[in-house]
Amino acid sequence: MKKFFTKVLLAFVAIISFSVVSFHETDAHAASFTSVYQTAKNYLGTPYVYGATGPTSFDCSGFTSYVYKKAAKVTLPRTAQAQYNKYDHVSAKTAEKGDLVFFGASKLSISHVGMYIGNGKMIDAQNRGVVIEKINAPWWNAVGYAHVTDLD
Structure with missing residues (x-):
């Protein structure tokens, strides 16, 4: 059960990280x-x-x-x-x-x-x-x- 929550937490962090990176890349081209x-x-x-x-x-x-x-x-x-x-x-x-x-x-x-x-x-x-x-x-x-x- 502990491994499952660790994997879910890591997946959540990865999704948030990719979203932030994508936002910054898009923002750079929005000028x-x-x-x-x-x-x-x-x-x-x-x-x-x-x-x-x-x-x-x-x-x-x-x-x-x-x-x-x-x-x-x-x-x-x-x-x-x-x-x-x-x-x-x-x-x-x-x-x-x-x-x-x-x-x-x-x-x-x-x-x-x-x-x-x-x-x-x-x-x-x-x-x-x-x-x-x-x-x-x-x-x-x-x-x-x-x-x-x-x-x-």
């Missing part, structure tokens, strides 16, 4: 581009500091990581190169609002990341702080885009 973008816009003008992860200063990948964690509960890798390496790449033509856009000398030398916001623009943290700017600026060499998560 909208509007909420992610609004979170990012809240930091416009925040200063750039190399290695900073927010919220009072950011570097580029610290900014994208912070925004996705806060607004969508998605944890991104720490560096721009690691973010580029982790996610599925998409073309500029198929990039969606909220996708990441990467810059550098090549796919093996990513030095900057921003978040695509549509109409050829991104929001990013760079030497002027957090700004909205064109992706095709003369000082950037766009290497590619990556899709982090589906946004509503």
Whole structure:
């Protein structure tokens, strides 16, 4: 009888645990581009500091990581190169609002990341702080885009 109650208790704990995990996974995908973008816009003008992860200063990948964690509960890798390496790449033509856009000398030398916001623009943290700017600026060499998560 004791074994039976132990098995029932363990089954109950397992069901509750799976429910909690499923809820958190669903919750991460329930974020909208509007909420992610609004979170990012809240930091416009925040200063750039190399290695900073927010919220009072950011570097580029610290900014994208912070925004996705806060607004969508998605944890991104720490560096721009690691973010580029982790996610599925998409073309500029198929990039969606909220996708990441990467810059550098090549796919093996990513030095900057921003978040695509549509109409050829991104929001990013760079030497002027957090700004909205064109992706095709003369000082950037766009290497590619990556899709982090589906946004509503």
